[in-house]
Amino acid sequence: MTTQTDITWIAADWGTTNLRVWALSDTGEILIHRGSDRGMGKLAPAEFEPALLDLIEDILPTRGEVPIMVCGMAGSRQGWAEAPYKSVPCPPPSIADATRVKTADPRLDVHILPGLKQLKPADVMRGEETQIAGFLADQPVFSGTLCLPGTHTKWVKLKSGVVERFRTCMTGETFALYRHRSVLRHGLSESEFDTGAFKNAVLCVLQDPKVFASELFGIRAASLVAGQTPTEATGRLSGLLIGAELASIRDEFDLADVAILGSSKIAGTYHAALECLGQDARLLDAESITLRGLTLAFSCYARETS
Amino acid sequence: MTTQTDITWIAADWGTTNLRVWALSDTGEILIHRGSDRGMGKLAPAEFEPALLDLIEDILPTRGEVPIMVCGMAGSRQGWAEAPYKSVPCPPPSIADATRVKTADPRLDVHILPGLKQLKPADVMRGEETQIAGFLADQPVFSGTLCLPGTHTKWVKLKSGVVERFRTCMTGETFALYRHRSVLRHGLSESEFDTGAFKNAVLCVLQDPKVFASELFGIRAASLVAGQTPTEATGRLSGLLIGAELASIRDEFDLADVAILGSSKIAGTYHAALECLGQDARLLDAESITLRGLTLAFSCYARETS
Structure with missing residues (x-):
């Protein structure tokens, strides 16, 4: 049975429509996987922390803080806290580029990964950059095209770990x-x-x-x-x-x-x-690749803070 | 002041979204012009007659019947009564192609003009064919392109009074x-x-x-x-x-x-x-051309029945 002390960190994919979280052990085992329909599109900035707590409060440790790695629209200007875009060409953003969110609950240590922007032709992404990072974790020298289909499908040109451009x-x-x-x-x-x-x-x-x-x-x-x-x-x-x-x-x-x-x-x-x-x-599989990207961010964070 | 006896006939443009009617004198003078938002999209077949009566009952004569010329989506399969499409190439439909609607109220003498269909490439129109008839009334030998902009814009190739094709x-x-x-x-x-x-x-x-x-x-x-x-x-x-x-x-x-x-x-x-x-x-001006097309239909009807 999962106990609160088993949970080392939490991964969150917070899009326009949905919020999905995973609670993970120190060995990367998925202890809990939950979702809600409280996506960024339905929330004012002050409502993000309560929405997250509704989903995870019962699994938070009674003391100490839990690192929470977030990707997606929660980092947009209308989201929880803005995580300013990185400009391509560049590698996918890392934890060093993340925005630390001030929370009322001292148990939350929230980091939002930024999206990518392209100036010419103008384009943006939030969330997919973390999938790209997850994809590159397994094949760091891949050069070719990624297609990330969805409401807004992204086409991405990768070269040796760098996002060269996207549409x-x-x-x-x-x-x-x-x-x-x-x-x-x-x-x-x-x-x-x-x-x-x-x-x-x-x-x-x-x-x-x-x-x-x-x-x-x-x-x-x-x-x-x-x-x-x-x-x-x-x-x-x-x-x-x-x-x-x-x-x-x-x-x-x-x-x-x-x-x-x-x-x-x-x-x-x-x-x-x-x-x-x-x-x-x-x-x-997109979902496991998203988690892989968030895990990368957590690994770097754990290394830096240990 | 307009009296009920002045009204010779009624024109109706009954689209998906709106119903517009004109009551006209025997000289073609517009005595009354009214509209409602009870378009075809909001009505079951049995609701068309009450919707029309709501708009015109106060101006109907106390006895005898009034010819009512209708164009538009009221003639679709889901409308009041189906007026089967004519196939292009052909001239715009005339009163001879209209569908007579059985009404409960004996004062209503309703005729719905059909739309046009094209088999290759497949296309349809309902309502615009009456505008085309109105346009051709003033320039019967026009050969060229009509554009009828709207929710669904129609492009029409006309040659000497015949609708050759449309998109x-x-x-x-x-x-x-x-x-x-x-x-x-x-x-x-x-x-x-x-x-x-x-x-x-x-x-x-x-x-x-x-x-x-x-x-x-x-x-x-x-x-x-x-x-x-x-x-x-x-x-x-x-x-x-x-x-x-x-x-x-x-x-x-x-x-x-x-x-x-x-x-x-x-x-x-x-x-x-x-x-x-x-x-x-x-x-x-599209509205006056629609009325012109409906007037053409009434003129032919009046000639035939006199």
């Missing part, structure tokens, strides 16, 4: 908007999609990116007058959006050796889209 | 989704936009349509790290979306002589976008 596409968010809020919702399926329709749409936009805007409403129209099924419509919407994304980044990022950090359904969709280009890609 | 872009709906529901909303201005940023974005996408998907998140990022103002961000979003639309239709539609049916702000935005291409365009 964000809001494909996941756009898909959700069209699916749930637009006229297209009437003809879409609940979750399944037709793979053939998906691939045709990916290739259609890759071959001729300018068709994108008029193809979108075509999804609705084909449901009304051409017998298109809901699963075909959903596949086509997904394919048009990911096709437009690949078209927009393929000149800037080498797609011949892509590592996709994500084991979720969306990661599989990107994998299938890259297959349309004749490219294979590796799928790596 | 729909859901640019207005997409703009509203990004503006109110996406992460981009944080950096946008309330209503004003910067014209320079708009034009730059239109040209950026027209010159290289494939950049569209990654430029979108660039709007958010430039607000965060490059000092972009809210009016610049709004202009850029509008410009990227209309630029992508023009890129997708410019090969299919002659943009050298475009008539834009719409006097609203959105019509002005399309006019400005065409100027980026060095094209001038005529702006015509």
Whole structure:
């Protein structure tokens, strides 16, 4: 049974929508893994500490402080405490770049890792930089492209441990908007999609990116007058959006050796889209890589303070 | 003062969002013009007649029936009564193509004009076909391009009174989704936009349509790290979306002589976008053209039944 004294430190991935924490032993064993939906988007700055305590207070030691390594939107200007961006090209941020947060509860020793920014073209990330650090921990000299799919998918060019540049596409968010809020919702399926329709749409936009805007409403129209099924419509919407994304980044990022950090359904969709280009890609588990990145930060911290 | 006996017929433009009616005299004078927000999207089939009566019952004659000419989404399958699409190429539908609706109230003589469909590429319209009829009433041999901007903008190729083909872009709906529901909303201005940023974005996408998907998140990022103002961000979003639309239709539609049916702000935005291409365009008042189209239908009906 886990006791409070077993816990050496806590890792927290605090995004816009969710907060996930892991309590770890001194050997790196995950003792507790919990989550809540109190993401940065729902919290005022003063509400972060109570939200964190709600999730972990029962596992805090009765005395002494616990190091807590945080990545993600909690470090944004509207978050808990701003952790100013580092500028690329640079290696992923380390504990030396983190912002120490003043807390009311003396048991909390909170460090927020900063995100990365790029000035030209303008771009930002918060949270993914820690995944990149976790990825590089296992393959420090990797040179190639990382794809971190999600609400805002990141494409990252890595060279010998340095983030050279990156680009964000809001494909996941756009898909959700069209699916749930637009006229297209009437003809879409609940979750399944037709793979053939998906691939045709990916290739259609890759071959001729300018068709994108008029193809979108075509999804609705084909449901009304051409017998298109809901699963075909959903596949086509997904394919048009990911096709437009690949078209927009393929000149800037080498797609011949892509590592996709994500084991979720969306990661599989990107994998299938890259297959349309004749490219294979590796799928790596995002959550364990996030924890790996936060563990790196803690290890450096423990070394410095020991 | 208008009396009930002055009213010869009623015109109704019944879209997804709104219902607008005009009561007209035998000389075509507009006696009453009213609207409500009870669009097709909010009504079950049985609710259309009560919604119409709520708006016009006080002006109906005490006996005899009043012809009511309806265009728009009220004629869709989920509307009041389905008015099956006509297929292009064809002239805009006339009263002979209309669906007569059975009503409980004997004073209502309701005719719904059908929309148009296109099989390849699949596309549909409901309501705009009546505007096209109204436009052609004044220039029956016009050959060129009509642009009907709105939530779903229509581009129409006309040749000697025939709708040869058309294309729909859901640019207005997409703009509203990004503006109110996406992460981009944080950096946008309330209503004003910067014209320079708009034009730059239109040209950026027209010159290289494939950049569209990654430029979108660039709007958010430039607000965060490059000092972009809210009016610049709004202009850029509008410009990227209309630029992508023009890129997708410019090969299919002659943009050298475009008539834009719409006097609203959105019509002005399309006019400005065409100027980026060095094209001038005529702006015509959409509402009076809709009424002109419905009047045409009534005139034919009155001729047939007299």
